[in-house]
Amino acid sequence: MPKCPRCGWKISTLDPAKVKGIQQDYPNAFSPWTREQDVQLQKLVKEGVSLVDMVETLGRQPSAIRKRITLLGLDVVKAKPKEPVNERDYLPREGVVQNQ
Numbered sequence: 346m347p348k349c350p351r352c353g354w355k356i357s358t359l360d361p362a363k364v365k366g367i368q369q370d371y372p373n374a375f376s377p378w379t380r381e382q383d384v385q386l387q388k389l390v391k392e393g394v395s396l397v398d399m400v401e402t403l404g405r406q407p408s409a410i411r412k413r414i415t416l417l418g419l420d421v422v423k424a425k426p427k428e429p430v431n432e433r434d435y436l437p438r439e440g441v442v443q444n445q
Contacts (some may be wrong), residue, residue, distance in 0.1 A: 373404040374387070378413060390419045 359375070367374045373382075382403060389399050399410050414421060 357437060367406070371400070371404055371406050371409075374406055374409065383417060387417065387419060390414060390421055393443070 364375055384404065386399070389402065394402075396407055396410060399405075400407055403410060405413075
């Protein structure tokens, strides 16, 4: 029984209908990573791009991106927020002493 060269799963265990359904949401799912995608992923991680944005950019499942980040040994920095948060979130709360 043939196995996937990347993950070692038996290929027959992947239901073709399920694969097509997943590929509708993630066009690059189940296809090998290219050198260009690895470079792009490294850049996105370095810039602190959120996982949601990485999914949109790379067309891959979140689990595949997390696995690839680990495989490449990338240091994940905390993603920057997409939009500014309410100003009140930056102000000290009443009764909270700030370090000076």
